[in-house]
Amino acid sequence: MIEPLATDEKVVFERTEVLTDHALHYCPGCTHGIAHRLIAEVIEEMDIQDRTIGVCPVGCSVLAYQYFDVDIQQAAHGRAPAVATGIRRVLPPDRYVFTYQGDGDLASIGMGEILHAANRGEKITVIFLNNAIYGMTGGQMAPTTLPGQKTTTSPFGRDTAQTGHPIRMCEMLNTLVEPVLIARGSLSSPKGINRAKKLIRQAFELQHQGFTFVELLSTCPTGWGITPTDAVKWLDRNMTPFFPLQVFREPGAMPDASHKYAPDLKVRDEA
Amino acid sequence: MAGQRLLMKGTEAIAEAAIRAGCHHFFGYPITPQTEIPEYMSVRLPPLGGTYLQAESEVAAINMLYGAGGAGVRVMTSSSSPGVALMSEGFSYLVGAEVPAVIVNIMRGGPGLGNIAPAQGDYLEMTRGFGHGDMHAIVLAPSTVQEAVDVMGLAFDLADEYRNPVVVIGDGLLGQMMEPVSFPDTEPKVFDKPWATTGKAKSRPRNITNSLYLDADQLEAHVRDLDVKFQRMDVEQRAECWMTDDHPEIVIVAYGTMARIAKTAIRQLRAKGLSVGLYRPITAWPFPSRALEPLVEPTRAFLTVEMSLGQLVQDIRAQVGRRRPVSFYGRAGGVVPTVEEIISQVELLHASLAAA
Structure with a gap:
């Protein structure tokens, strides 16, 4: 319990009530905690705590259900978008449903679920933490691991001839017609964090219009084997050039006229 | 339609019975021989304000059940053997997180892609928990379209x-x-679900749907709690004993469609003067041991007949032990044992008993 303030003191900052008092288990210098707080602050500011249902993944953020003070479901590895679909489709439309997923969860084992949830235009918000590595299992190669990046399962550096290039999820999802927001931010600087919060806010605000997706470039000093301060520099220097910080899709900004395509089905209908 | 008798296909009757049991949400993926269930749901559910959604895979479908069931609604999927196998992981999560849902498995020939012909080769897979970890689930095995209708309400x-x-x-x-079926007139039971993740009202703590317990002692406590629940399910044992009141010499053991074929064989065998009855599990799990036990003593021999190479027979042998001989006849790969084959098996068994 925090002591009451003396009368001449002014509150300039309070921790959001949408996070529980549970101590975070994340490593020093990891940006999961920042991402959690941004999401929780958005939920508080929009006053939707009582209407929000979260879905957390398998990976470093597997314990996220302990930290968000909202109704929440813990999903199987990669399946959060399917779980969120189940929730979204059966609860009243005023609810807000979000998933929180890492790169192994979303871009590897859960590729099918994320693509199809996006393609159906599920009215959910997906927050995608991309730190180019498997953190929870101890630093293995992820689908987003950079070319030449050393991990415990690419000890000589990621060999793109054998394992391909990193997958750019925003760009891939941007080929689909239904999503209403696809954007990539970075948690490597205060400026980036402020922008990330705006993107998360925008995603939640647009959620009832359709599928919204925010990727956040994140650090993993433990998995990368460098200090937290070096990690933010490493992110800026190595990740951002391949994963550009961009808003790929906004409402009314379809990439082409695909959404207007209406095939001639007369033959089938008349048959 | 209530009270009326309607001629319906098994798959469609199962779908209609689920809807009448208050299940307005269906997630599934097409696979023969059960695709009429999703097709029926795709017509019936949207006008009811429910959900029909064709998932991208069985893996996604079972996880949609997890989300929807966790949010507190009655929800189901249906599939067939290979598709159901893909749901095994999600099924374990449903058990671990204690999420109610109903899964229909219209079994086909296996292993692998096998074929689309009728089979009972998933008995052990279904009754031994069907998922990783210490777990169980009630398995209902109807034998007629009417019974399929009746067990759908029970399942939910x-x-x-x-x-x-x-x-x-x-x-x-x-x-x-x-077959002709009639649907129950009763309104579906409504269960209070204060645990559902529907949005945290200010008046209550948050609800969490979860099967993760990193601490070994906590997980053991959870698994033990679940195990107590599995043991409580023992009261749900159901079986049919047919033509066993006169203590027949031979009791045929069969479930599902196989039991109907066995009944035809038993009628013909009785007409020939042989003394034969039927023991038919309706709950494949919990195994209906209480109905079997009184039959063991008066019966001279058991014959288990299956559309598999011997799965249910393992449960029969486990209970009967060495008290009575338990023989087995089965066909696989979508081949269904015929009335004639069963009759010939019983006659052989009868002859060997007479010779003993």
Whole structure:
């Protein structure tokens, strides 16, 4: 319990009530905690705590259900978008449903679920933490691991001839017609964090219009084997050039006229 | 339609019975021989304000059940053997997180892609928990289209009562045959679900749907709690004993469609003067041991007949032990044992008993 303030003191900052008092288990210098707080602050500011249902993944953020003070479901590895679909489709439309997923969860084992949830235009918000590595299992190669990046399962550096290039999820999802927001931010600087919060806010605000997706470039000093301060520099220097910080899709900004395509089905209908 | 008798295909009757049991949400993926269930749901559910959604895979479908069941609604999927196998991981999560849901498995020939013909080769897979970890689920095995209708309502009630998924198994014959059915007039039972993740009202703490317990002692406590629940499910044992009141010499053991074929064989055998009855599990799990036990002593020999190479027979042998001989006859790969084959098996068994 925090002591009451003396009368001449002014509150300039309070921790959001949408996070529980549970101590975070994340490593020093990891940006999961920042991402959690941004999401929780958005939920508080929009006053939707009582209407929000979260879905957390398998990976470093597997314990996220302990930290968000909202109704929440813990999903199987990669399946959060399917779980969120189940929730979204059966609860009243005023609810807000979000998933929180890492790169192994979303871009590897859960590729099918994320693509199809996006393609159906599920009215959910997906927050995608991309730190180019498997953190929870101890630093293995992820689908987003950079070319030449050393991990415990690419000890000589990621060999793109054998394992391909990193997958750019925003760009891939941007080929689909239904999503209403696809954007990539970075948690490597205060400026980036402020922008990330705006993107998360925008995603939640647009959620009832359709599928919204925010990727956040994140650090993993433990998995990368460098200090937290070096990690933010490493992110800026190595990740951002391949994963550009961009808003790929906004409402009314379809990439082409695909959404207007209406095939001639007369033959089938008349048959 | 209530009270009326309608001629319906097994798959469609199962779908209609689920809707009448208050299940307005269906997630599934097409696979023969059960695709009429999703097709029927795609017509019936949207006008009811429910959900029909064709998932991208069985893996996605079972996880949609997890989300929807966790949010507190009655929800189901249906599939067939290879598709159901893909749901095994999600099924374990349903059990671990105590999420009610109903899964219909219209079994086909395996292993692998096998074929689309009727089979009972998933008995052990379904009754031994069907998922990783210490777990169980009630498995209902109807034998007629009417019984399939009746067990669908029961399946949803049991799922909600125990907060555990329930499986309904049938074979392709049950799914494809047409029979007259009537639907119950009763309103579906409504269960209070204060645990559901519907949005945290200010008046309550948050609800969490979860099967993760990193601490070994905590997980053991959770698994023990679940185990107590599985043991409580023992009261749900159901079986049919048919023509056993006169203590027949031979009791045929069969379930699902196989039991119907066995009944025809028994009628013909009785007409020939042989003394034969039937023991038919309706709950494949919990195994209905209480109905079997009184039959063991008066029966001279058991014959288990299956559309598999011997799965249910393992449960029969486990209970009967060495008290009575338990023989087995089965066909696989979508081949269904015929009335004639059963009759010939019983006659052989009868002759060997007479010679003994």
